[in-house]
Amino acid sequence: MQNKGLVRVFAILFGLVCVYQLSYTYLTYTKENEAEAYAQQKYPETVEDYSKLRETAEGAYLDSIGKEEIFAGITYNFAKNKELNKGLDLKGGINVILQISVKDILSGLANKSKDPSFNQALLATDELQKNSQNTYIEDFFTEFEKIPDAKLASPDIFANKNLSDDITYDMTNDQVKPVLRRKIDESVTSAFEVLRKRIDKFGVTQPNIQRLGESGRILVELPGAKDVDRVKSLLQSTAQLEFWDVYKAEEIFPFLFTANNLLKEQANKVEKVKEEVKEGEESEVVVDSTQVDTTKSDADAAIEDLLEDAEDSTDVEAQVNPLLDLIAGQGGQGGPVVVSVLKKDADTFMAYLNDPKVRALLPVEQRYTKFAWGKPEKDSEVLDLYAIKGNRDNEPELSGGVITDARQEYNQLGKVTVTMQMDGKGAKKWEEMTGRAFSQRSQIAVVLDDVVYSAPGVTTGAISGGRSEITGDFSVEEGQDLANVLRAGKLPASADIIQSEVVGPSLGQEAIDSGIMSFAIALVLILIWMIFYYGKAGAFADVALVVNILFIFGVLAGLKAVLTLPGIAGIVLTIGMSVDANVLIFERIREELAKGKSQVDAIKDGFNNALSSILDANITTGLTGLILLLIGTGPVKGFATTLLIGILTSLFTAIFITRLFIDGYGKNGKELAFSTSATKNLFKNINIDFLKKRKIAYVISGAIIIAGIASLFTNNLDYGVDFVGGRTYTVRFAKDVVPTTVEKDLVAVFESAQAKTLGANNQLKITTKYKVNETGEAVDTEISNKLFEALKPYLTEGLTYDEFANGDEDKQVGIMSSMKVGPTIADDIQQAAFWSVLGSLIVVFLYILLRFRRWQFSLGAVAAVFHDVLVVLGVFSLTWKFMPFNMEIDQAFIAAILTVIGYSLNDTVVVFDRIREFFKEHTTWPLAKNVNGALNSTLSRTLNTSLTTLLVLVAIFIFAVPLRGFMFSLIIGVLVGTYSSLFIATPIMHDTVSKVGLKIKEKETEEKKK
Structure with missing residues (x-):
């Protein structure tokens, strides 16, 4: 072998470089062991919730020594950034693929056009995307071209004021297409930057975020992240911040009573029809069978019509006052909270208010009213209802686009708040709104993603300078996340999690x-x-x-x-x-x-x-x-x-x-x-x-x-969720379980589900396609709740839903990992x-x-x-x-x-x-x-x-x-x-x-x- 000396020198130098690179991993490993030993000594296993307390103690210990020199000027924080990265399956954490909604971006570019051709193409594209390998925009162009004489550069679609510099009404479809592709790419890039800024402030070491081709998908990996709900909220929140005037409670009370009377009248009609049906059944012995069938058919049709007016016949029948009986508390005189409703009744209550026949009862000056729930408070079973002063265009006077900075702080009472600073334009509009609110002794609602975070009154006159504050029952982490989201800016379109893995x-x-x-x-x-x-x-x-x-x-x-x-x-x-x-x-x-x-x-x-x-x-x-x-x-x-x-x-x-x-x-x-x-x-x-x-x-x-x-x-093959879509959970039990028995209980809840032993007999891999086409945090929570209820007979007695959903570290039971793959990405x-x-x-x-x-x-x-x-x-x-x-x-x-x-x-x-x-x-x-x-x-x-x-x-x-x-x-x-x-x-x-x-x-x- 020629040049043995050169090879020997290279091998030695390369070996030394490798040892140097791995030394950071060794240094962080030793310090983290010290932190673990410290936490174990401070919180023995006899202490309740010792694992969470240990986790907090470890974090505090590492924070305290983070800037101290370990060796040759190297600190723990520096070594941590240089250590060998461990993936989710070795470190635990969260991995998601977000799909930025190109449909939302197109709708925004078209100024939410009502043009039939445009909306027909969007609906057709949604259907085509279920089995298509093309990007959304390419399938949209395909479907739009199928519509006779459809023109992208129509004034009602993309040749509008917002795009006047790029698209004119005399352009052909082929000329418009590259402009739309560029605009969509800019929006996805903007979304990527917003998410990157949010993640950078999240506090996770070695996060990874990257765009996946031209699909509008963004991969986010957060090794070590443990709070799944917090991460999902952070990633999916569009941060649509809006400031609205709100009605006082007494201004809405008359409408609620009128609405209740209408619903009560509908309920009485339902009862009357049911009684008639019952009487018809009792007289069946003396009436010709053909006549009875006809009578019942007409009655059924009448009931169906009435049930469309009053959505849940069972609830309506049981209530003397369908709407008022759902109220758990009444807002104060002159305040912005109209009423309080139990969380379990919130969907029914809102469905009543948004029923077209009920909304028709609103006075003319209140016809654009928007009803919204307040931010859920910890350990509270109720939600507060607000009535927002909407308008024909459904556009707020002031939106989050004017926010230049946001920080988590504490108010004079020591409660967590989020303060915001606006730009010049926003400051001027804010001064106008607060001046009006002061003179009318009314409130301004701070609304984030359709949830009212606070609705403060103005007691000192118009507020100049553009400084405002959001209050609420925040934890420090929630306040930090909210400030982070507002500071990073809003997403240009909704972001759905189409694939996720939690370990x-x-x-x-x-x-x-x-x-x-x-x-x-x-x-x-x-x-x-x-x-x-x-x-x-x-x-x-x-x-x-x-x-x-x-x-x-x-x-x-x-x-x-x-x-x-x-x-x-x-x-x-x-x-x-x-x-x-x-x-x-x-x-x-x-x-x-x-x-x-x-x-x-x-x-x-x-x-x-x-x-x-x-x-x-x-x-x-x-x-x-x-x-x-x-x-x-x-x-x-x-x-x-x-x-x-x-x-x-x-x-x-x-x-x-x-x-x-x-x-x-x-x-x-x-x-x-x-x-x-x-x-x-x-x-x-x-x-x-x-x-x-x-x-x-x-x-x-x-x-x-x-x-x-x-x-x-x-026999086919046992295709995993990677290929067919669905959700899969690794669930650990305190005792051994029989998968076939568990599977029967799961099928009763999810219609289709599989349960297989994974490793030991007390651990199952559970897979379901239930609502696989639906996305959003609410759906994920619903499914994990159903899973918890179905598995209750096999779980440790006294195990709470939160312990189950997050994998109880003390008892080593619950969901140890989960994965979701949408059908599109599975394709x-x-x-x-x-x-x-x-x-x-x-x-x-x-x-x-x-x-x-x-x-x-x-x-x-x-x-x-x-x-x-x-x-x-x-x-x-x-x-x-x-x-x-x-x-x-x-x-x-x-x-x-x-x-x-x-x-x-x-x-x-x-x-x-x-x-x-x-x-x-x-x-x-x-x-x-x-x-x-x-x-x-x-x-x-x-x-x-x-x-x-x-x-x-x-x-x-x-x-x-x-x-x-x-x-x-x-x-x-x-x-x-x-x-x-x-x-x-x-x-x-x-x-x-x-x-x-x-x-x-x-x-x-x-x-x-x-």
């Missing part, structure tokens, strides 16, 4: 423990195996392997990449596969030694001869990893990142580091055996006729594939999975064609890959119903399939490399002899690599419970991939080459005869 910290710690356990056991097994098989040379390979691990983690830390549980699996798998390079080198050296070469020459030629196979094998695996990185998201991307880094570092360590140790050992004439007494003669003088057995292999493979395909059509994930698999096959086919110059080699390799993928899918289809672990087809499974493709190609390429070498060396040998010779000469390497990789996979399978399905697919893939490289890829290559050769010979014979 509790307990589950994250368990993932770390299982990942470390599998990592350590796999590493020890490989280290022992290499020494057992290759002796001292194996020990040198082990040292290179340890250096490789240091490099992988150092590079991850330096690149600020995120380490996930699949990422750890990728590292462990890389370790197993990196052994392959050393195995290839050592096997070639053993061959050269067997030819009688000196140790120096054998080592030199062994490394040189193995280089081609090593590069080809790793490049094919790297190509599949690259496709995963480009197309995958979340855990799949984490797996691909570590796999690619591992391939590069293992190549360097195997080719250079191992060589340094071997050359250094032998430079003084020391003999280095590349085997032990137990393995010296293994696989020596083997002469198996693989090609003779190919027809049997074809039959066996054909039978397995046919059975698998038949099962795919009958996109399916498409990405299909293209990633197809893309990897095409790329690999072209690479092998380029390297081997014969299409027969590419055909054999791709046929083997298809064979392996079909077998893995078939096995999953045949066994998923009775296997004791999760076998869902999700994004992680696609990562497994692509890894199987990479591994299978790795094996096949090594064999093909040796066949090509035999062709060059033994030009007079028949094709079959060359092929069999190559297969036999690589058999030791093939089985060795397969065994070490399987050791790794089995270790992960046993200890990393959440990854068992993922690992099972890889175990099947490695077994099938090893088999297919020997009995599928090579035989198909041989048969196609033979047929081509036979045709050439026949053609030459015919030409000679002529």
Whole structure:
């Protein structure tokens, strides 16, 4: 090896850099352990809610030492920003994909146009988007073009005052389209910036926010965040701040009494019709059946009409005063609170007020009144009702756009408030509004996202300077979040969570423990195996392997990449596969030694001869990893990142580091055996006729594939929410539960639901498609409430909903993690999975064609890959119903399939490399002899690599419970991939080459005869 000194210097420097990068992780780890020990000592387990108290104490401890020097000028805060990032599955936290509503943006650009063509296109686009892979704007253009004579540049649509500088009425649709695309992109960029500002102030370390292509989607990852509701509120709040004048309570009371009388009259009509129906039924014995049926039909129709007027007949019947009986308290004279209503009755009460027939009772001067609830107060069962003075355009005099700054502060009574500062224009309007309110002794409502936060009166005259204040029953965190949202600005459109994943910290710690356990056991097994098989040379390979691990983690830390549980699996798998390079080198050296070469020459030629196979094998695996990185998201991307880094570092360590140790050992004439007494003669003088057995292999493979395909059509596969949409929850119970029994109770509530054991018998994975098409915080809360009620018989007695929903850390029960995937994004994930698999096959086919110059080699390799993928899918289809672990087809499974493709190609390429070498060396040998010779000469390497990789996979399978399905697919893939490289890829290559050769010979014979 040339330039040994340079390689040695580079390796040492690179190692030192990696140690330096990882030192930050070590420093933060030690300080966080100190904080944990401090919190445990302060709050023992005997204290109620000790886990929450410990969490607060840990945070306070770390805040207090954050700026103190730990070592060489490094503080905890600085080290925390430099440490190795851990993903949600290792640290706990929240991961969401937000869909910025392009429909809202278009509606805003069109000034909320009422044009029939425009709104027809929007409705059609909503429907098309359910199964479309296009962006919303492109589907909108498609649907708009279908409407005859529809014109985007119509004055009633986009040729309006707001867009007059960009769109004129004489522009064609094609001219308007790029303008709209640009405007939408600007709005999504604005939304991205608003969200980024909000998250920056949220207080989570190492947050990640990024736009996902041109889809209007934004990915937000908040490792370590625990308050799910707070995060969702922060992200989805549009921050639509408005200031409105409000009516005094006594101004609205007359309307409430009039409305109650109308509803009461409707209720009496319903009762009268019911009585008539009842009398008709009692007289059925003396009335002709035909007449009775007609009478009942008319009565039913009458009831239906009346029930449309008074929505809930059961409630109406039971109440003497339908509206007034729902009032739990009355607002004070001269105050802005009209009445108070129990939270459980709020929807019914508001439905009554917004009924068109009821609203028609409002006096003319109050016809634009808007009713709104006040901010829910903690530990209160009631909501306050406000009556806002609306207008024809439904536009407030003053909106949040004028806010330049907002801060959480305390008022004179020590209560949390949020103060705001307005710009010049806002200050002037605020002075006008407060002056009017002072003179009329009225109030101004501060409304955020249709909720009245406060409605203060003005006691000191008009307020100049643009300073205002929002009061309410805020916690410090709520006040900080509100100030943060107002300061960051409002979203230009609504943001719906179309995919979310929440992982509790307990589950994250368990993932770390299982990942470390599998990592350590796999590493020890490989280290022992290499020494057992290759002796001292194996020990040198082990040292290179340890250096490789240091490099992988150092590079991850330096690149600020995120380490996930699949990422750890990728590292462990890389370790197993990196052994392959050393195995290839050592096997070639053993061959050269067997030819009688000196140790120096054998080592030199062994490394040189193995280089081609090593590069080809790793490049094919790297190509599949690259496709995963480009197309995958979340855990799949984490797996691909570590796999690619591992391939590069293992190549360097195997080719250079191992060589340094071997050359250094032998430079003084020391003999280095590349085997032990137990393995010296293994696989020596083997002469198996693989090609003779190919027809049997074809039959066996054909039978397995046919059975698998038949099962795919009958049994199908267990598709996860990634592919079909829905919500899934990991729920832990205090005692073991039977999934089939729990599932029956869940189906009764959700209509469709699945419950499967996940790991231990006291933990279930629950999946439902209930209201999968609906988004919003209210829907999420409704479903988790229903889940809580359905599971109550199996939960710890006394467990509250909050403890259940957030995963009780003290009792280790409740929802430990949750995930939601909307149908639209599930559709996109399916498409990405299909293209990633197809893309990897095409790329690999072209690479092998380029390297081997014969299409027969590419055909054999791709046929083997298809064979392996079909077998893995078939096995999953045949066994998923009775296997004791999760076998869902999700994004992680696609990562497994692509890894199987990479591994299978790795094996096949090594064999093909040796066949090509035999062709060059033994030009007079028949094709079959060359092929069999190559297969036999690589058999030791093939089985060795397969065994070490399987050791790794089995270790992960046993200890990393959440990854068992993922690992099972890889175990099947490695077994099938090893088999297919020997009995599928090579035989198909041989048969196609033979047929081509036979045709050439026949053609030459015919030409000679002529």
